[in-house]
Amino acid sequence: EVKRTGRNAFLFHRPEFNAQTNERLRQERRLRTALDRDSFVVHYQPRISFDSGRVVGAEALVRMREGDTLIMPGAFIRVAEEAGLIGELTRVVFRQACRQAARWRQGPLRDMRISVNLSPVSLQQPDFIEEVTAELAGFGLSPDQFEFEITEGVLIGANPRIQEQLDRLRDLGFRLSLDDFGTGFSNLSYLRRLPVDTLKIDRSFVSQPELDRPIVEAIIGLGRSLQMKVVVEGVETGDQESALRRLGCHEGQGFLYAPALPAEALELFCAERTGCATAYG
Ligand code: C2E
Numbered sequence: 001e002v003k004r005t006g007r008n009a010f011l012f013h014r015p016e017f018n019a020q021t022n023e024r025l026r027q028e029r030r031l032r033t034a035l036d037r038d039s040f041v042v043h044y045q046p047r048i049s050f051d052s053g054r055v056v057g058a059e060a061l062v063r064m065r066e067g068d069t070l071i072m073p074g075a076f077i078r079v080a081e082e083a084g085l086i087g088e089l090t091r092v093v094f095r096q097a098c099r100q101a102a103r104w105r106q107g108p109l110r111d112m113r114i115s116v117n118l119s120p121v122s123l124q125q126p127d128f129i130e131e132v133t134a135e136l137a138g139f140g141l142s143p144d145q146f147e148f149e150i151t152e153g154v155l156i157g158a159n160p161r162i163q164e165q166l167d168r169l170r171d172l173g174f175r176l177s178l179d180d181f182g183t184g185f186s187n188l189s190y191l192r193r194l195p196v197d198t199l200k201i202d203r204s205f206v207s208q209p210e211l212d213r214p215i216v217e218a219i220i221g222l223g224r225s226l227q228m229k230v231v232v233e234g235v236e237t238g239d240q241e242s243a244l245r246r247l248g249c250h251e252g253q254g255f256l257y258a259p260a261l262p263a264e265a266l267e268l269f270c271a272e273r274t275g276c277a278t279a280y281g
Protein backbone atom coordinates (compact mmCIF):
# COMPACT_ATOMS: atom_id res chain seq x y z
CA GLU A 1 0.00 0.00 0.00
CA VAL A 2 2.92 2.27 -0.57
CA LYS A 3 3.31 4.34 -3.66
CA ARG A 4 6.71 5.46 -4.75
CA THR A 5 6.86 9.07 -5.75
CA GLY A 6 10.59 9.21 -6.29
CA ARG A 7 13.71 7.98 -4.59
CA ASN A 8 13.11 7.76 -0.85
CA ALA A 9 9.76 9.45 -1.07
CA PHE A 10 6.65 7.53 -0.12
CA LEU A 11 3.00 8.24 0.11
CA PHE A 12 1.09 6.28 2.67
CA HIS A 13 -2.47 5.55 1.76
CA ARG A 14 -3.31 3.98 5.03
CA PRO A 15 -2.73 5.41 8.42
CA GLU A 16 -1.88 2.04 9.89
CA PHE A 17 1.62 1.11 8.99
CA ASN A 18 1.26 -2.63 8.65
CA ALA A 19 3.93 -5.16 9.47
CA GLN A 20 4.41 -6.17 5.85
CA THR A 21 5.08 -2.63 4.70
CA ASN A 22 7.39 -2.13 7.59
CA GLU A 23 9.35 -5.25 6.70
CA ARG A 24 9.53 -4.23 3.05
CA LEU A 25 10.89 -0.81 3.93
CA ARG A 26 13.43 -2.38 6.24
CA GLN A 27 14.63 -4.68 3.44
CA GLU A 28 14.83 -1.78 1.06
CA ARG A 29 16.90 0.19 3.55
CA ARG A 30 19.30 -2.74 3.96
CA LEU A 31 19.71 -2.93 0.23
CA ARG A 32 20.42 0.78 -0.14
CA THR A 33 22.93 0.60 2.70
CA ALA A 34 24.63 -2.38 1.07
CA LEU A 35 24.81 -0.53 -2.26
CA ASP A 36 26.23 2.58 -0.55
CA ARG A 37 28.83 0.49 1.27
CA ASP A 38 29.67 -1.67 -1.69
CA SER A 39 28.79 -4.81 0.27
CA PHE A 40 27.96 -7.12 -2.62
CA VAL A 41 30.20 -10.01 -3.55
CA VAL A 42 29.94 -12.18 -6.60
CA HIS A 43 30.58 -15.88 -6.37
CA TYR A 44 31.15 -18.11 -9.38
CA GLN A 45 29.70 -21.55 -10.00
CA PRO A 46 31.58 -23.59 -12.58
CA ARG A 47 29.84 -25.02 -15.63
CA ILE A 48 31.25 -28.33 -16.77
CA SER A 49 31.31 -29.80 -20.26
CA PHE A 50 30.01 -33.38 -20.25
CA ASP A 51 32.26 -34.14 -23.21
CA SER A 52 35.60 -33.02 -21.88
CA GLY A 53 34.93 -32.77 -18.15
CA ARG A 54 36.45 -29.30 -18.28
CA VAL A 55 35.23 -26.08 -16.78
CA VAL A 56 33.88 -24.09 -19.70
CA GLY A 57 32.30 -21.22 -17.89
CA ALA A 58 31.09 -19.86 -14.61
CA GLU A 59 27.84 -18.29 -13.48
CA ALA A 60 28.10 -15.07 -11.50
CA LEU A 61 25.82 -15.30 -8.46
CA VAL A 62 25.54 -12.30 -6.20
CA ARG A 63 25.58 -12.34 -2.38
CA MET A 64 25.01 -9.50 0.06
CA ARG A 65 27.49 -9.20 2.87
CA GLU A 66 26.13 -8.17 6.25
CA GLY A 67 28.70 -8.44 8.97
CA ASP A 68 29.87 -12.03 8.90
CA THR A 69 26.90 -13.39 7.02
CA LEU A 70 26.28 -13.70 3.33
CA ILE A 71 22.68 -13.17 2.30
CA MET A 72 21.56 -15.17 -0.71
CA PRO A 73 19.92 -13.47 -3.70
CA GLY A 74 16.56 -15.15 -3.12
CA ALA A 75 16.20 -12.77 -0.19
CA PHE A 76 16.85 -9.51 -2.02
CA ILE A 77 16.53 -9.65 -5.84
CA ARG A 78 12.76 -9.19 -5.76
CA VAL A 79 13.09 -6.31 -3.34
CA ALA A 80 15.71 -4.72 -5.58
CA GLU A 81 13.42 -5.04 -8.60
CA GLU A 82 10.45 -3.57 -6.80
CA ALA A 83 12.42 -0.74 -5.22
CA GLY A 84 13.97 0.35 -8.51
CA LEU A 85 17.44 -0.71 -7.37
CA ILE A 86 18.05 -3.64 -9.70
CA GLY A 87 19.76 -1.47 -12.33
CA GLU A 88 22.33 -0.41 -9.80
CA LEU A 89 22.77 -3.95 -8.52
CA THR A 90 23.21 -5.36 -12.02
CA ARG A 91 25.85 -2.72 -12.68
CA VAL A 92 27.74 -3.76 -9.53
CA VAL A 93 27.60 -7.44 -10.49
CA PHE A 94 28.60 -6.85 -14.11
CA ARG A 95 31.52 -4.65 -13.07
CA GLN A 96 32.84 -7.32 -10.71
CA ALA A 97 32.41 -9.93 -13.44
CA CYS A 98 34.38 -7.73 -15.84
CA ARG A 99 37.17 -7.26 -13.32
CA GLN A 100 37.30 -11.04 -12.92
CA ALA A 101 37.22 -11.71 -16.66
CA ALA A 102 40.05 -9.22 -17.18
CA ARG A 103 42.15 -11.07 -14.61
CA TRP A 104 41.24 -14.50 -15.95
CA ARG A 105 42.22 -13.36 -19.45
CA GLN A 106 45.82 -13.18 -18.27
CA GLY A 107 46.16 -16.87 -17.45
CA PRO A 108 44.89 -20.42 -17.92
CA LEU A 109 41.23 -19.42 -17.45
CA ARG A 110 41.32 -17.07 -20.45
CA ASP A 111 38.58 -18.96 -22.29
CA MET A 112 36.16 -19.11 -19.46
CA ARG A 113 32.88 -17.42 -20.25
CA ILE A 114 31.06 -15.67 -17.43
CA SER A 115 27.28 -15.84 -17.23
CA VAL A 116 25.44 -12.95 -15.64
CA ASN A 117 21.78 -13.15 -14.60
CA LEU A 118 19.62 -10.36 -15.94
CA SER A 119 16.39 -9.18 -14.46
CA PRO A 120 13.67 -8.37 -17.01
CA VAL A 121 13.71 -4.88 -15.55
CA SER A 122 17.24 -4.34 -16.88
CA LEU A 123 16.16 -5.24 -20.40
CA GLN A 124 13.55 -2.50 -20.28
CA GLN A 125 16.08 0.07 -19.18
CA PRO A 126 16.75 2.18 -22.31
CA ASP A 127 20.47 2.71 -21.73
CA PHE A 128 21.24 -0.80 -20.53
CA ILE A 129 23.21 -1.83 -23.61
CA GLU A 130 25.21 1.40 -23.71
CA GLU A 131 26.09 0.93 -20.06
CA VAL A 132 27.23 -2.63 -20.55
CA THR A 133 29.32 -1.91 -23.62
CA ALA A 134 30.96 1.10 -21.95
CA GLU A 135 31.87 -1.07 -18.96
CA LEU A 136 33.37 -3.75 -21.21
CA ALA A 137 35.36 -1.20 -23.15
CA GLY A 138 36.76 0.17 -19.89
CA PHE A 139 38.23 -3.25 -19.17
CA GLY A 140 39.27 -3.93 -22.75
CA LEU A 141 37.00 -6.97 -22.92
CA SER A 142 34.85 -8.30 -25.70
CA PRO A 143 31.19 -9.38 -25.51
CA ASP A 144 31.86 -12.99 -26.47
CA GLN A 145 33.38 -13.57 -23.04
CA PHE A 146 29.96 -13.07 -21.50
CA GLU A 147 26.58 -14.70 -21.48
CA PHE A 148 23.41 -13.18 -20.13
CA GLU A 149 20.86 -15.45 -18.51
CA ILE A 150 17.26 -14.43 -18.81
CA THR A 151 14.23 -16.29 -17.56
CA GLU A 152 11.21 -17.26 -19.57
CA GLY A 153 9.23 -14.77 -17.54
CA VAL A 154 10.91 -12.05 -19.56
CA LEU A 155 9.11 -13.25 -22.63
CA ILE A 156 5.63 -13.51 -21.30
CA GLY A 157 3.71 -10.68 -22.79
CA ALA A 158 6.24 -10.61 -25.64
CA ASN A 159 7.28 -7.02 -25.33
CA PRO A 160 8.79 -5.94 -28.70
CA ARG A 161 11.29 -3.76 -26.84
CA ILE A 162 12.70 -6.82 -25.08
CA GLN A 163 13.04 -8.76 -28.31
CA GLU A 164 14.84 -5.78 -29.80
CA GLN A 165 17.24 -5.48 -26.85
CA LEU A 166 18.00 -9.20 -27.00
CA ASP A 167 18.67 -8.99 -30.73
CA ARG A 168 21.04 -6.08 -30.17
CA LEU A 169 22.90 -7.92 -27.41
CA ARG A 170 23.26 -10.96 -29.64
CA ASP A 171 24.43 -8.85 -32.59
CA LEU A 172 27.10 -7.33 -30.38
CA GLY A 173 28.36 -10.85 -29.65
CA PHE A 174 26.98 -11.56 -26.18
CA ARG A 175 25.67 -15.08 -25.70
CA LEU A 176 22.18 -15.49 -24.32
CA SER A 177 20.64 -18.30 -22.35
CA LEU A 178 17.16 -19.07 -21.14
CA ASP A 179 17.42 -19.81 -17.44
CA ASP A 180 15.16 -22.03 -15.31
CA PHE A 181 13.76 -23.38 -18.55
CA GLY A 182 10.56 -25.36 -18.18
CA THR A 183 9.20 -23.49 -15.17
CA GLY A 184 7.67 -20.44 -16.83
CA PHE A 185 6.07 -22.19 -19.74
CA SER A 186 4.30 -19.73 -21.96
CA ASN A 187 4.48 -20.20 -25.70
CA LEU A 188 7.10 -22.30 -27.41
CA SER A 189 6.93 -20.38 -30.66
CA TYR A 190 8.97 -17.56 -29.11
CA LEU A 191 11.95 -19.91 -29.01
CA ARG A 192 12.30 -19.56 -32.76
CA ARG A 193 12.26 -15.79 -32.71
CA LEU A 194 14.72 -15.39 -29.91
CA PRO A 195 18.44 -15.06 -30.43
CA VAL A 196 19.10 -17.52 -27.61
CA ASP A 197 22.06 -19.92 -27.74
CA THR A 198 21.45 -22.03 -24.69
CA LEU A 199 18.66 -23.61 -22.70
CA LYS A 200 19.29 -24.14 -19.02
CA ILE A 201 17.02 -26.84 -17.67
CA ASP A 202 15.67 -25.87 -14.27
CA ARG A 203 17.04 -27.87 -11.40
CA SER A 204 13.56 -28.82 -10.19
CA PHE A 205 13.48 -31.39 -13.03
CA VAL A 206 16.83 -32.81 -12.09
CA SER A 207 17.32 -33.20 -8.41
CA GLN A 208 14.16 -33.74 -6.47
CA PRO A 209 14.56 -36.47 -5.66
CA GLU A 210 15.38 -38.00 -8.99
CA LEU A 211 15.52 -37.00 -12.61
CA ASP A 212 12.16 -36.21 -14.17
CA ARG A 213 13.14 -38.15 -17.25
CA PRO A 214 10.23 -37.45 -19.66
CA ILE A 215 10.43 -33.70 -19.10
CA VAL A 216 14.19 -33.55 -19.29
CA GLU A 217 14.24 -35.68 -22.41
CA ALA A 218 11.66 -33.45 -24.07
CA ILE A 219 13.56 -30.26 -23.25
CA ILE A 220 16.83 -31.72 -24.50
CA GLY A 221 15.14 -32.78 -27.73
CA LEU A 222 13.63 -29.35 -28.18
CA GLY A 223 16.90 -27.54 -27.53
CA ARG A 224 18.96 -29.80 -29.73
CA SER A 225 16.54 -29.65 -32.62
CA LEU A 226 16.73 -25.86 -32.47
CA GLN A 227 20.54 -26.11 -32.53
CA MET A 228 20.85 -24.84 -29.00
CA LYS A 229 23.25 -25.87 -26.32
CA VAL A 230 21.51 -27.63 -23.45
CA VAL A 231 22.79 -27.08 -19.94
CA VAL A 232 21.37 -28.59 -16.76
CA GLU A 233 21.51 -26.96 -13.39
CA GLY A 234 21.33 -28.73 -10.06
CA VAL A 235 23.42 -31.80 -10.88
CA GLU A 236 24.05 -33.34 -7.48
CA THR A 237 24.94 -36.98 -8.09
CA GLY A 238 27.07 -39.01 -10.47
CA ASP A 239 23.98 -41.02 -11.46
CA GLN A 240 22.20 -37.86 -12.54
CA GLU A 241 25.24 -36.80 -14.49
CA SER A 242 25.52 -40.03 -16.43
CA ALA A 243 21.80 -40.12 -17.18
CA LEU A 244 21.87 -36.52 -18.39
CA ARG A 245 24.91 -37.12 -20.52
CA ARG A 246 23.26 -40.17 -22.11
CA LEU A 247 20.15 -38.12 -22.82
CA GLY A 248 22.23 -35.62 -24.77
CA CYS A 249 22.82 -32.72 -22.42
CA HIS A 250 25.96 -30.76 -23.23
CA GLU A 251 26.94 -29.15 -19.97
CA GLY A 252 26.09 -29.24 -16.29
CA GLN A 253 26.25 -27.14 -13.20
CA GLY A 254 25.65 -28.30 -9.66
CA PHE A 255 26.84 -29.28 -6.23
CA LEU A 256 28.32 -32.49 -7.66
CA TYR A 257 31.09 -30.25 -9.03
CA ALA A 258 31.00 -27.18 -6.85
CA PRO A 259 28.66 -24.60 -5.36
CA ALA A 260 29.17 -20.95 -6.26
CA LEU A 261 32.67 -20.11 -5.00
CA PRO A 262 34.66 -16.96 -4.30
CA ALA A 263 36.77 -16.17 -7.37
CA GLU A 264 40.07 -17.42 -5.90
CA ALA A 265 38.44 -20.66 -4.82
CA LEU A 266 37.16 -21.16 -8.36
CA GLU A 267 40.69 -20.67 -9.67
CA LEU A 268 41.88 -23.41 -7.31
CA PHE A 269 38.99 -25.66 -8.30
CA CYS A 270 39.91 -25.30 -11.97
CA ALA A 271 43.57 -25.88 -11.26
CA GLU A 272 42.78 -29.08 -9.36
CA ARG A 273 40.58 -30.38 -12.16
CA THR A 274 43.17 -29.79 -14.83
CA GLY A 275 46.16 -30.58 -12.66
CA CYS A 276 48.04 -27.36 -13.34
CA ALA A 277 49.01 -24.42 -11.16
CA THR A 278 46.62 -21.50 -10.97
CA ALA A 279 49.15 -18.91 -12.17
CA TYR A 280 47.09 -16.11 -10.70
CA GLY A 281 49.35 -15.66 -7.65
P1 C2E B 1 19.69 -19.27 -10.96
O1 C2E B 1 20.21 -18.27 -11.93
O2 C2E B 1 18.81 -20.35 -11.49
O3 C2E B 1 20.99 -19.84 -10.25
C1 C2E B 1 21.10 -21.17 -9.81
C2 C2E B 1 20.83 -21.28 -8.33
O4 C2E B 1 20.84 -22.66 -7.98
C3 C2E B 1 21.92 -20.62 -7.47
O5 C2E B 1 21.30 -20.17 -6.27
C4 C2E B 1 22.83 -21.81 -7.17
O6 C2E B 1 23.64 -21.64 -6.02
C5 C2E B 1 21.82 -22.92 -6.99
N1 C2E B 1 22.40 -24.24 -7.28
C6 C2E B 1 23.39 -24.53 -8.15
N2 C2E B 1 23.64 -25.85 -8.18
C7 C2E B 1 22.80 -26.43 -7.30
C8 C2E B 1 22.59 -27.80 -6.89
O7 C2E B 1 23.24 -28.75 -7.32
N3 C2E B 1 21.60 -28.01 -5.95
C9 C2E B 1 20.87 -26.98 -5.43
N4 C2E B 1 19.95 -27.28 -4.52
N5 C2E B 1 21.05 -25.69 -5.80
C10 C2E B 1 21.99 -25.41 -6.73
P2 C2E B 1 21.52 -18.70 -5.69
O8 C2E B 1 22.96 -18.30 -5.84
O9 C2E B 1 20.88 -18.65 -4.36
O10 C2E B 1 20.70 -17.80 -6.71
C11 C2E B 1 19.31 -17.87 -6.77
C12 C2E B 1 18.76 -17.05 -7.89
O11 C2E B 1 18.98 -15.65 -7.70
C13 C2E B 1 19.44 -17.34 -9.24
O12 C2E B 1 18.89 -18.51 -9.79
C14 C2E B 1 19.09 -16.09 -10.02
O13 C2E B 1 17.80 -16.18 -10.56
C15 C2E B 1 19.09 -15.02 -8.95
N6 C2E B 1 20.36 -14.26 -9.03
C16 C2E B 1 21.57 -14.58 -8.53
N7 C2E B 1 22.48 -13.60 -8.81
C17 C2E B 1 21.81 -12.66 -9.55
C18 C2E B 1 22.19 -11.41 -10.16
O14 C2E B 1 23.34 -10.96 -10.12
N8 C2E B 1 21.21 -10.73 -10.82
C19 C2E B 1 19.92 -11.19 -10.90
N9 C2E B 1 19.01 -10.45 -11.56
N10 C2E B 1 19.54 -12.35 -10.35
C20 C2E B 1 20.47 -13.09 -9.68
Ligand code: MG
Pocket residue numbers: 059117149179
Ligand atom coordinates in the same frame (compact mmCIF):
# COMPACT_ATOMS: atom_id res chain seq x y z
MG1 MG C 1 21.07 -18.26 -13.68
Ligand code: MG
Pocket residue numbers: 179180200202233
Ligand atom coordinates in the same frame (compact mmCIF):
# COMPACT_ATOMS: atom_id res chain seq x y z
MG1 MG D 1 18.92 -21.19 -13.31
Ligand code: MG
Pocket residue numbers: 180202203233
Ligand atom coordinates in the same frame (compact mmCIF):
# COMPACT_ATOMS: atom_id res chain seq x y z
MG1 MG E 1 17.01 -22.11 -11.18
